[in-house]
Amino acid sequence: MKLCRLILFLSIFSFSTFISGETKYYDAAQFPLIGKITNDTETRYERLPSYLKGKTRPPVWDLGKNTSGMAIRFRSNSTSISAKWDLYQDRTMNHMTATGIKGLDLYAWTKDHWQFVNTGRPTGKSNEQTIIANMIPEEREYMLYLPLYDGITSLSIGIDSTAVILPPALDEPDTKHPVICYGTSITQGGCASRPGMSYSNILMRKFNREFINLGFSGNGQLDFEIAEVMAKRHDASLFVLDFVPNVNMKQLKEKTANFVRILRDENPETPILLMESIIFPHMKFDQSIQQVVLEKNTALREEYQKLKQKGYKNLYYLSSDNLIGKDGEATVDGVHLTDLGFERISEKLYQAIKRIW
């Protein structure tokens, strides 16, 4: 009898070992997706509500298909994690990595924080990659960040065929009181090396709280219909407004107060943080850009002061001073942040948000 059991055990063990190299895929649709402003979307992996199709400006609608700020939550005891994903555009840019534009980025909950595991590197419109292998087979909670500057039309998560994958058991990050970030290409995550390194995703980990990304590259132009979408999230714990690089002076003066009012009318107490444009490193040399940015930052401060004078409470202001360091090294192109820049701005935002809360 004991011999039989031993033989049975050994044969199961050998069999498991033998097939541990096989990967079984599970559609990610069955696992929670965090970082969405609304579930009323045309497909699962996009940011804007379907009723805005044909109503918001076409570039805003199209950028809504980018999955910046979204992450799939699951748990598994697999020794390896793989992914298959199909891209919306298979976009390329010359100052951002493919991993950042359209890759995946896996983190695991480790004791008390989210720890980087590894990246899913894209190879074409349809991708299949082993993200990590050779792990101790113990249950872990995972967060898989989606592309920052492209969309996905499908996503499956692969595990050892002998392992299990389940919805998360932990409610981390906290999704009850999300922070909603509105803004530009920088807000959207340009030019992080991988999805986890945009500032909203770094802050999601630092606070262990859901951050929803409404950065629209080149198009953070204070479209009121976006403010209306944001205003409906009465559970928001903070609105971060980081649009200055994308508006001209006329837009800034005409639209800032209205955009804030739309948020405030529906959310009387929720803190709102107005951010100045970062000081672009190449402004040290380009006098024309320097003048434009400094004038817009001054105008933003005036808008803020006018709103305060009108009696707006819980309205906060973040100066550009030292947001990305002063050594000039935080960007890839004078404007867009690298991981170094995102780490710096996240730390400043972390301190600013802690003071607000």
Next chain:
Amino acid sequence: MKLCRLILFLSIFSFSTFISGETKYYDAAQFPLIGKITNDTETRYERLPSYLKGKTRPPVWDLGKNTSGMAIRFRSNSTSISAKWDLYQDRTMNHMTATGIKGLDLYAWTKDHWQFVNTGRPTGKSNEQTIIANMIPEEREYMLYLPLYDGITSLSIGIDSTAVILPPALDEPDTKHPVICYGTSITQGGCASRPGMSYSNILMRKFNREFINLGFSGNGQLDFEIAEVMAKRHDASLFVLDFVPNVNMKQLKEKTANFVRILRDENPETPILLMESIIFPHMKFDQSIQQVVLEKNTALREEYQKLKQKGYKNLYYLSSDNLIGKDGEATVDGVHLTDLGFERISEKLYQAIKRIW
């Protein structure tokens, strides 16, 4: 007479203003190139001496065509700086920006340090880009870093047609006592967002001293003919050996001592710094990689101790401890450093090298 002068002045002024938009190009061949181990090369913009063609392994020879660590020095009073450059391969990678692989990166000497100006972003095999515009027309000293992971077959620098471009007047960085860095893809600069952010280029600025880059992606395998090329640079102030990720245990044990001996025989006093492999962030999960890396680092320390016991002087050792921080965020793919990782490792290397000198 005064009126005539005024009219003349105004007409020259208007004329200059009118044509300041035109760019005139100058072949960079007439300006000093720093970061080369030898001038005995097949073409100007490559790293290895021509006699190694057909002698060193083909991938090493080919990677020698990458211009990592090289920079053109010039000065100009132009309000704009442009560049035309033709690439050797027009290579792409999915975890490194095109700007880092094959772009240009301009710095200017500002009071007492090298300050980032802006990046030349590649668009194809032949490129023409305005790097910076709208500057105050005053003479500045410039350093233009060349691609990290591709080569160039030609380079011209463009200035306002009314401006002048000249060889540098300042002998910065110091080229009399270069540091020579040998190693891997990480040494070569993978995956910096732009050429100025590889660790050898960051250190070039921190020390204001020439650093010569002999990083060979995947091929820092202790080829003795490379040590022989390095050994001929009797003016070197330091040899940095950062090869561990590219050698297997057999290569490490068989070749480290010989590689060091080749350098030492020709350079009895020059400091030599042996670096452990960085602790790859994904090692926290991938047990197999963890074991391999820790064993190789232990073996390197043993090689170092044996050399010390043999009486080698001015031999230094840099442990992997905390070289890239411990938060797991310093890489794009678990292995290759982002600008955040390069900033961190540069600071540790800066401290280590200051202790040596």
